[in-house]
Amino acid sequence: MSLALYRKYRPENFENLVGQDVVQTTIKNAIQFNKLAQAYVFSGPRGTGKTSTARLIAKALNCEALVDGFSPCDKCEFCVDIAKGNLMDVVEIDAASNNGVDHVRDLVDKINFAPTRSKYKVYIVDEVHMMSKGAFNALLKTLEEPPEYVYFILATTEIHKIPETILSRCQRFDFKRIGNDDIRDRLKVVAESEGFEFEIEALEMIARFVNGGMRDALVALEKLAVVGKITVSLVRDNLGISDFRECKKMMDLLLGRNMAEAMEFVGALYEEGTDLRQFLKDFIEVGRDMLLESVNAGGGDILRIMEIIDLAIDAGQMFGKTSIVQLPLEIMVVKACGEGVSVGRPPVKDAGRPPVKDAVLKERVITAAVAKRVKPVEKTVKEExxxxxxxxxxxxxxxxxxxxxxxxxxxxxxxxxxxxxxxxxxxxxxxxxxxxxxxxxxxxxxxxxxxxxxxxxxxxxxxxxxxxxxxxxxxxxxxxxxxRDFQRIEPSExxxxxxxxxxxxxxxxxxxxxxxxxxxxxxx
Ligand SMILES: [Zn+2]
Known part of the structure; x- marks a missing residue:
């Protein structure tokens, strides 16, 4: 593993470019029919394949033996040199780096020199929004009338910072966040070919964690692989994220109004040392997924899930207001399970201190009663x-x-x-x-x-x-x-x-x- 995984597994052809179907198809067609624009701007979150696509275009432009009319052969000297970063005519500039401005100036100075070895010069400017106003102006001049052998690909995570004058001279592609399933599948391919041991659920967790960025996913995979077999608990311990099966379990307990078990579950999470704040965040995400599933399926527990998500959001705001870290989750559990369950009276002890268990139960019952007492008051607002x-x-x-x-x-x-x-x-x-x-x-x-x-x-x-x-x-x-936003879609019953x-x-x-x-x- 001398080469970082994300470099090693950078897509070298369009088939490996994951999760950007529209961009992929459009660019493939443009190459095939010789319709590539001379200036592109690629916008989208980090790690979604912008610079990889730019490099593919550079290869396709210069490749001596395109496969199927659009796919770089990866064998000719140009493909090989571009992949290694050894072709002078393909220039990558990181506008965010210290010498970004110098590079742009240099670029503009040399723009009129024809390519040395290859057919086309390709300038790939990453994080282009970081360029100074002066650099943008210099670039603009060359974009107005670029020599026919020059192609520009500008990549940015912040498209709104690019001047309109620049944008109007470029063809624009928006790169989407890569779907969790696509990331998981790619991680699986990489892990298998690297001979890593892994649990597929662990790869799913990584995919969720990186929020649509393939590079971050591969970096995480590499770090974890150094430790050992990539398991759910390894991911949880190292990335500080929850096992989504646990979030799912919590949701099921709340949906089933299973208060006692849910309370125990909170206690167990706490004792395991789970970061409960993070757990709650992940729980809300799982809740949202379930909500979307229910909406798509046209029914089921929509209102109930919404109610629980709402309680979870309230609970999240409670952190920091109490020194008992598990209390926000406990209150959420009691409220979520409160309606519809019969809460018994706390057992009365004739003499002596009640056992701890009873004291805890009593406390829970009190909270439950308070939570319920809130409901009638709410109703007075609604004139019911x-x-x-x-x-x-x-x-x-x-x-x-x-x-x-x-x-x-x-x-x-x-x-x-x-x-x-x-x-x-x-x-x-x-x-x-x-x-x-x-x-x-x-x-x-x-x-x-x-x-x-x-x-x-x-x-x-x-x-x-x-x-x-x-x-x-x-x-x-x-x-x-x-x-609250979603109350607008709440039916009147x-x-x-x-x-x-x-x-x-x-x-x-x-x-x-x-x-x-x-x-x-x-x-x-
Ligand atoms: Zn080639």
């Missing part, structure tokens, strides 16, 4: 029939005791300062007071995460209002929904309809639980 949980223990104020909305808003900082819990104090200050009606103070909260946080302090806030202003008000938090048999039972269960824990009563 609702069951409200009255969390306050005080009596609502009547008549003259009720302040106006303006009065409450004016006093808000004062009220917040009277809140006992310090972290709550800060949160309360940022909330919107929506209305005061019938002794009920409605407060808007803009995320479920925030809602859970402030909901636990409802009594604290009510007490603060009474202490600072003497008003007896019942506080109600309302989730102000953010506009409630997505939870299929679970309605369970819903009644579970929601009344959770209300009971919430009442037990918060000491409130149900109001209709």
């Amino acid at each position: 029939p609702r069951l409200e949980v009255k969390v306050s223990s005080g009596h609502a104020a009547k008549g003259a005791d009720v302040p106006s909305l303006d009065e409450v808003r004016r006093s808000w900082t004062l009220i917040a300062d009277s809140v006992v819990t310090p972290s709550l104090k800060m949160s309360i200050k940022t909330l919107d007071v929506l209305s005061v009606e019938d002794g009920i103070l409605k407060i808007g909260v803009n995320s479920t995460f925030h809602l859970e946080k402030v909901s636990s302090g409802v009594r604290d806030l009510e007490a603060a209002i009474q202490k600072s202003k003497g008003w007896v008000l019942r506080v109600q938090f309302t989730l102000i929904e953010k506009a 409630s997505p939870r309809v299929p679970y309605s048999e369970n819903q009644e039972k579970s929601s009344s269960d959770s209300v009971d639980l919430a009442l037990d824990m918060f000491g409130g009563e149900v109001v209709n």
Whole structure:
């Protein structure tokens, strides 16, 4: 392996140029019918075959024995020398390098000298968007009237940085990201011919990881092969990416509302030392794949998968706000499995401390109850029939005791300062007071995460209002929904309809639980 794999396996003919069918066909035809343009601009992400294609064109132009009228023979002196980078008439310039500008100047100076050995001079300028304005101007002059023996191929990852004057003189090709399957297949070919031992799933992981770039894929393959057999766990450990089968497993557990097992699974991931933040990112990607599959198949779990992806995105935003790294995933699990499952009451112990397992269970049940309590509040926003949980223990104020909305808003900082819990104090200050009606103070909260946080302090806030202003008000938090893109395609029926048999039972269960824990009563 003296030669880097990505150089060694650079496509030497059009058949090996992976994943760029349109470009490939068009250029093959242009060569065959002698219709090549004198200036091309190739745009596209890194590692998608731009410079490889440029070299193929250079070979095809100069090859002495084209196969089928378009394919370089790879045997004649020109093909061989171009492949080795030894043909003076084919000049590769990296505009991103320090001497890029000098090279362009040199190019322009020498443009009028005919090729030394071959028929055509080919200039391949990589990362052309890095050129200075002066260099672009110099290049523009030569592009306006290039000598007939000169061809230009400009490659860039940032097409928008190329001046329009340049673009208008070039034929443009957009290189796509290479599909994961194409990358996997190419990796397999390379691994087999290098005699690497590998698991095909590991190659799939690499393919996903590189996001459409073949060069990155080959570089990764080479690094991993040095370590040993290319296995899923080797890839996971070295590239820091998750085993997608694990993401898939998590998704299946959530789809099946299998809370206990999903919780255990999170624990296992944590103990294995999995980077949970990365896991969540990969999980969202897997979720997206499944969503697209469901959409294409015309049904199935579309809404449910969307809901889970949404929860996963919320969970992602929770990292950094807690020092318990597995908590965001755990909350996601509880929320995703919450609806439709029957959550039992925490077992009561008569004496002594409850075993750890029970304590953990209780904590989970509390989280579940909080998560469910969020739902009815959401529904009040949508003006649907609702069951409200009255969390306050005080009596609502009547008549003259009720302040106006303006009065409450004016006093808000004062009220917040009277809140006992310090972290709550800060949160309360940022909330919107929506209305005061019938002794009920409605407060808007803009995320479920925030809602859970402030909901636990409802009594604290009510007490603060009474202490600072003497008003007896019942506080109600309302989730102000953010506009989310995919909600536009949500059908008007409630997505939870299929679970309605369970819903009644579970929601009344959770209300009971919430009442037990918060000491409130149900109001209709
Ligand atoms: Zn040849």
